[in-house]
Amino acid sequence: MLAVLIGLAGALIFGSADFIGGIASKRISSVRVTAVGGLSGLAVLLLALPAIGGTWSSKAVLLGAISGVSGSLAIVLLYACLAIGPMSILSPVTAVVSALVPALAGVLRGERLNGIAYVALALALVAVVLVGFVPEKGAVRPSLKALGMAVASGALIGFFLIVIDLTPADSGLVPLVVNRTVNASIMFSVVLIAGLLSRSRPRERSAGGRLPAAGWRPGLWLAIAGGAVDATANALLLLGLRIGDLTVQSVLTALYPAGTIILAAVVLKERIAPVQIVGLVLALVAAAMLAIA
Template sequence: MLTVLIGLFAALSFGAADFAGGMGTKRLHALAVTGVVAIVGLIVLVSVSLLSADQWSAQSLLWGGLSGLAGLGAIGLLYACLARGPMSVLSPTTAVLSALVPMTWGALTGEALSGFVYPALALALVAAVLVGFIPDERAVRPTPTALLMAVGSGLLIGLFYIFIDIAPADSGITPLVANRGIQTTLVVVLLLVLVSRKGFASLIKPDTQWVMSWKKLWTLVVIGGVLDATANILILTGFRLGDMTIVAVLTALYPAGTILLAAVVLRERIQPVQWVGLALALIASMLLAQ
């Protein structure tokens, strides 16, 4: 039961972080938003690690660093493939593969799950596809390149889970600190390159029907960084308390947090197929909690 709740809260936290980041990119360059989210997340993770007196080791830093590289590759490929479209196909592809990789790893390493769990996991994967589906009448078949990018992104997200899970159990969240340290460093370097070439003005988009104040905007982006770090801590905690497979599959439902917030805050309409996905996700969660 606890593992299921952790997986669901991690998914909602990731989804809410994505929503906050998406709102921020309406007025700021995506790289600027990513940089703030990364820096805030690093501050949160370092603070929690110091307060928890975590045990630092070469192994925890190694696996955390590898997870950071996998995460960077996943984000890069995800953004690249979504830019090519269609999102209605590519986004669910990435989400499902991000869950299938740790599921396969768990099976290969002897992770023991009850027989009834597998049908519930399959139902959760279907729910992830439907929740992440974005209907678009103009959608076309994805190009082979875009599809390969989506597959690569999903595989790398799965590797991120595996690397984090392999890290020593007594290392606390130090693997996440190493992960975020690498990501933050690269993003800051890219930001400096962008600013040196195009100036600070390149970080701000033209004001197009934007009604939120700058104070609220930065607050929202900072909250996104806190939520993203929280989601990572929840995932690591779930892996150590329960089964990696269950937590990873439930985390793949992260689009649910985004669409629910978009419906409440922006009054966006949730599509019928997404309602079905949310219902299946609820049923799958109830089955897994048994």
């Protein structure tokens, strides 16, 4: 029961972080958003580390670093596709793929659930599909480029879940601290290289003859907030994996589009179709079944 509640809470917080990151990516590049978010998330985890603790070991550091590399690529692709939109479709596409990859790994590793749990997992995956794919006439469709980025991001997120699940039980927040350190280092290196390359090219002037405005300010605070929220969600995910199964937690985490969709509807006034509402209801039913199982 507790693992299910943690998984659901983490999913909603992940969805909120993705919404914030997608909005920030409309104002500054997704690479910059990921870099800033990695740094702010690292700050949050470092503040929490003394209280939660964790044993530093070579395995925890290595797996944390691997997850940092895969996570960096996944988030860049996710924020980039969300910036293209529509959020309410691309986020669930990523979620389906991110659930299938670790769920398959869990089954291959020998995880066994009862009949009710398997039915619930199937319902949850159907829910994610219904939430994401809007067949109604006039619905906004994603571009092939955005769809491809969403699928790639989902596969990398699934790999990230598998790696985090493999970290030692006594490692606490250590893998996530290493993850964010590697994440921020990679992203800021990319930003620095991109900045140096851009300086070597002539800059275009605006119609008034002045250089166009550039910098970090437009989306800086959103990126900082998104990173802090995402770090919180990752901590809940790690806790859920410690007390629950990879298969269950991966599918529950895949319900994160609910948070994105709700915020997109409230803030951006994106339309929630009836089939998406059915999907959200199925998600709640699946969660209740998992709690019982």
